[in-house]
Every structure is written in C-alpha cells, then in structure tokens.
Amino acid sequence: MMSDSDPPQSPSAPTENGHNTGQRTQSTVQPLNGKPRPSLPPSVIDCDIHNEVSSIELLMPYLADHWCDYIRESAFIGPHANDYPRGAPTSARPGSMPANGGAAGSSLQLVREQALAPWNTEIGILNCAYRVQSVKQEDLAADLATAANRWQIDEWLTPEPRLRGSLVVPSRTPTRAAEEIHRFGDHPQFVQVVLPVRSFIPYGNRFYDPLYAAAVEHDLVIGINFGGAPGHPPTPVGWPSTYLEEHAGMAQVFQSQVISIIAEGVFDRFPELRIALIEGGFAWMPSLMWRLDKEWKGLRSNTPWVRRAPSDYIRQHMRVTVQPVGAPPDPRYILQTVEQMESDSLLMFATDYPHWHYDEDEEAWPVTLPEPLNANIWHENARSFYRL
Amino acid sequence: MTRVVIAKVWEIPPGGRKIVVPFRGRAGIGVFNVNGRLYALRNICPHKRGPLCTGELTGQIAADAPPSAYDSDLKVNGEGEVLRCPWHQWPFEIATGRCLVDPEVRVKTYPVRIDGNDIVVDLDD
Secondary structure, three states: OOOOOOOOOOOOOOEEOOEEOOOHHHOOOOOHHHOOOOOOOOOOEEEEEOOOOOOHHHHHHHOOHHHHHHHHHHOOOOOOOOOOOOOOOOOOOOOOOOOOOOOOOOOHHHHHHHHHOOOOOOEEEEOOOOOHHHOOOHHHHHHHHHHHHHHHHHHHHOOOOOEEEEEEOOOOOHHHHHHHHHHHOOOOOEEEEEEEOOOOOOOOOHHHHHHHHHHHHOOOEEEEEOOOOOOOOOOOOOOOOOHHHHHHHHHHHHHHHHHHHHHOOHHHHOOOOOEEEEOOOOOOHHHHHHHHHHHHHHHHHHOOOOOOOHHHHHHHHEEEEOOOOOOOOOOHHHHHHHHHHOOOOOEEOOOOEOOOOOOOHHHHOOOOOOOOHHHHHHHHHHHHHOOO | OEEEEEEEHHHOOOOOEEEEOOOOOOOOEEEEEEOOEEEEEEOOOOOOOOOHHHOEEEEEEEEOOOOOOOOOOEEEEEEEEEEEOOOOOOEEEOOOOEEOOOOOOEOOEEOEEEEOOEEEEEEOO
C-alpha cells in the first residue's frame, strides 16, 4: 500500500523486500531526512569491503588432490563461521545477491557497481572472511588459507587494481600463519592480515608472536574483523539466545581484544605493529580508553612493561573503521565521540559492503565533520596507516 | 621558614617512617628513612588527597622487556623506595615525589636535616 510519505519509486524499478534495488548507485530518494546530499569528498578509501568465497568448489583448483578427495568424501562445505547468516535479510544489502546465486559480496562486478562506484572510491580494502581458523585439522586450515589467498589474487586483486587484499591465515597455529604471510606478504596488493575478532586465545597472548613478527617483517597491518567461530561463546557470560545479542554484543569482544593486546605488551614487543579494528563500531572507544588509563595507574605493577597510558598505545598503533556506525539519535554525538578519543587520526571510512548497516549510500558516513577531520576519515587516515 | 622537629634520629630507623600532624594542622607530613637517607613528603596524595604517607612501601616493579615466549622478566628493584597511596594505589618515588604513572603528578617534598639528635624539617610558610 503506497502512502503519501513513501519515497518516489518508479513502478518498473526492481525491488527486494520492499526496497528499491535498481537505482542503488544513483539514488533519487531523499536522503538524510531531506537534508541536501553532501558533495563527495575528493578521494575515498573504503577500508572494509568483503569478498566472499561462495563455495569451496572455487578453491578446489588451488588445493592438493588429497584435500579435494577429502572434501568430496566428507561433504565438507568449508569453514562457515556464520558471522552473517547467509539468507538473513540483515546480512546483505538489498540488491547485493548476485543473479547467479552466489553469496552477497562474491561478485567483483557487483563490488565495482555497488561499493566502488557510488563514492568513486580510489582504493578499496578487501576483508576476506573465510574463517580457516575454525578448521581444526591444522594442515587443511593452512592449505585452505593458501588457496583462498591465491583465489583472491586471481579473482580480485589482479583484475581490479583499485582493490587491496587481506591475507587469510590459519591463526590457530601462528607458525603456519607466519609461513602464509611470508608466502604472499610482498605481493603489492596485500596490505593486511585479517583475523576474526572472536579468537580462541586473546590476541595479546605471546602465543601469536610468530604471526605478528611476520606481519611486521612484511609491513602488513593486522585487521581484526567482526565474527569468527573459535568454539566458545561470543560473550564472556555464556551463549546468547539470539542473533541480535551476538551481533550487537560483538563490540565487547573487540574491547576484550584491545585490553589483551595492550596489557600483554604486544606493542612493546612489536613497536612497528599496526592494528585496525574493523566492523566493531567505535563509540565505545572513549570509555574503554578512560577505564584502561584509570585502572592502569593503580595496577601498573601488574604489567610494568606497559610504559605509557593505554590510550597512548591505542592512538599510536590502532585505527577503527566507521561502519557499523552505532547510529546515535543526533549525528553531532559522532563528533563528540571523536573529540573524546582525543585524536583526528583514528577513524577510517568503510562501507562494510555487502553487510547491511544503512539504506542509502549517503548514509554510509552520515556526518560532515570539520576539516581536516573530515578528509582524514574519508581517506587520509587509511592512506597513512596502510601506506597506500 | 618554620623549623619543625619531627623526631629523634633513633625513632626512624632504615625502612621506618613517622607521620607528624601538627596541632590543628591538616594532613601533616611523613618522614621516611629509605636505606639510611631521610625524606619528607606531604601526607596528601595529589591525586585525590588520600593519606599518602600511610601507604605501603615497596620497590619499583619493573620488567626490562615485555613478556616473551620464555618468561615475563618481572622483578622488584630496590626495597622501600616507592610508596603506594592506600586509596588508589598510585605509586610515588619517595626520593623525588614523582608519581610513577603520571609525570604531571608530584607530591610535595620538604628538605630534611639532622640537627644534633633531632630530625628537622623546614617548612616554607
């Protein structure tokens, strides 16, 4: 039933679940409650675009005969962490499912049309969420990572020079992860190693040192990304009952990792290490900084290797992508949050394509902030952090 | 300059302390004997005005390096050079008054001298 308040929609436009999908890249719908569309920034770097492996069949050409046989014989469908349950309407933006039936985010053509074109994106950083760490067979996990990385080179990085990639690594066995980083770390389009935020040991633990050492050696960022399936609950208090709880609660998993990484001295062991927090939101960051700094003062004797206030380490070594923006009722609160982090350098623009966090392209970053903060968020912070 | 006799020298042996609160005064001062040297601190923590000089004495907890695969290299350097405020555990270096977790924070120190058998602190008025 159309009412007067419905946005104009041409009758022939394709729709999905009531959403106009045909004009997604050239929206005529009034965005931002009728406010004029802000002009595009001169340069855009998108720090979170997902390239999904639709099916393990795609990796078969890169796997040894033994694994192909094993996969067929055991009907193994690949590591499916179910971070964004395929088919759940909130998992994919309307119109992002390829016509041939692959997963949302699996089509380079759609990424070009829906993620790169709307902002005339200069550089897009892929975060392949193929969770090989969930595979308990160590050799298979390592070979799946190699296969996924070769597939990324062939199907994404080589055909599209605007894209940069994130290495998939078997992080449950850090020495094997380091081997994988050495294998591809000097490829000019790999700029990052992606780790799921849900780990089976916190990322500050020295267990991961071989992985971090390899990342530093090849000057790669560690990207900690939403999701993962390590086998224990996604909350510290047990298993949640609903997807809502897991999805919204992922912000606390990010905080657990930040606390661990700083307290265990990762940045003291690897002073060159850079870590991007991807898809975890950012509005929680000021309160975590305050809390960590406060408790560190009284409890510094627990971790005497932590030589500066924790928030200093965060500001120096970490960056945070903007989507999903925890949509505050007043967009001015976003500026307040940035001010509370006491740095113009921490936020990096990201669409998190194809995950569905906003309706219109203009809402991907819903505020225009004062310069130079505005330009920093759209491109400069990512350019210097990833050395693009 | 007000000359305050805090104690006789034998009252504060190494590792000992004496806190003196003047008549109708406020928090007073604490005099510490750290390995034979005397130091006087104001008995007010610059953080939240806690009774700093009543806190626990310790050394400087240190690690030459962050934890490695082999160990975490934790040690206590010295004994009694560091005073932790009993309220929020902020550590202060007794010799300088410097707060070890915040270089902006410092507790007031006073010169101490021995005059005959007396330990004397000169307060600036």
